Amino acid sequence: MAFSTLKPDRERGFLDGQFLIAMPGMSDGNFSRAVVYICAHSAAGAMGFIINRSQPVKFADILLHLNLIDQNDAIMLPHETRDFPIQCGGPVETGRGFVLHSDDYLSDSSIPVSDDISLTATLDIVRAISDGRGPRKATMLLGYAGWGPGQLEAEIARNGWLNCPASEDLIFDRSLDGKYERALALIGISPATLSAEAGHA
Template sequence: MVETSLRDAGEPGFLDGQFLIAMPGLQDGNFVRSVIYICAHSPAGAMGFIINRAQPVSFVDLLLHLDLMEGRDIPGLPETIRRFPVLMGGPVETGRGFVLHSDDYESESSIPVNDDISLTATLDIVRAITEGRGPKRATMLLGYAGWGPGQLEAELSNNGWLNCPATEALIFDTALDTKYDRALALLGVTPEALSTDVGHA
């Protein structure tokens, strides 16, 4: 479903390649203080990934769960592989893994999101990362965020989100705790200024 929506989205929507930054008044617990990278936006809806929410499952946990590695092999893994980031991408299909990555890696299942970033949702990229053949920059996400036709536009008109062009550096940055504030800074806004503006015309 996700791959189909990305491949068949047709003309890109105005939110393609944008960050959504949650406003303080957004009450949905899935999205409080979230920064979302929108991968596809069209009249059919939108989908993207939360890029600033930690996931309790580690990359090593996933390797063991997927039978891609045995426990006795874990100590020999490079630290960069053991600490490979796994984020909570969103509330939809939370048991499914996706990898956002730089375009220096490509497989038959890789889908370009823009000129520099691709999305791969198959095991081949997980094996490549484990074997040191993966992309230069990548983040794994479990689940995604999705909106039906017109839903996201309505949330924007109700001041649920701010949006701005995404930056690759922030997408792959592993300092999650400050990512929300730094995304706001792209717009020249601080969380304190947003809080004082809530409720004012």
């Protein structure tokens, strides 16, 4: 599913606002031990963001690249702005930035994903974050994960993914270490048990 198909007035699919948690046997290296937050799911496909992959790019690098600040401004950025989290959202369009955020910030281009979480992929939110006017909770992701019609359903049927309702706290948790285990804990599963069960598939 292309990002452009994610529209505010879309019908919400049954996986919208859910986590996908990769099973140990996941063959696609892009999704090994991945936790994916699904933003849109329909007959046309699905799209979402991996929320537990680090990204070497810093927020100041993004601001410099977009010519929103110069090198002198970068040095003067407040600590919380410099440390704003940037993650690898998935293997599609990795040069594109998306911001998942709490619904206390909305612009004309913001798209509601759930009752509490929105997605904005335009410069206005990057400017707002750099000026300290951004949302209360947010994370920037470079790239996204996308599936064509029926592709994700087929992967779930092959035991590639577990799914469960998403946790806002986990989406915006800046500690990526152990996020996979914490996602599994939401459905009462430990990785050790999961590995053992996968071995008997």
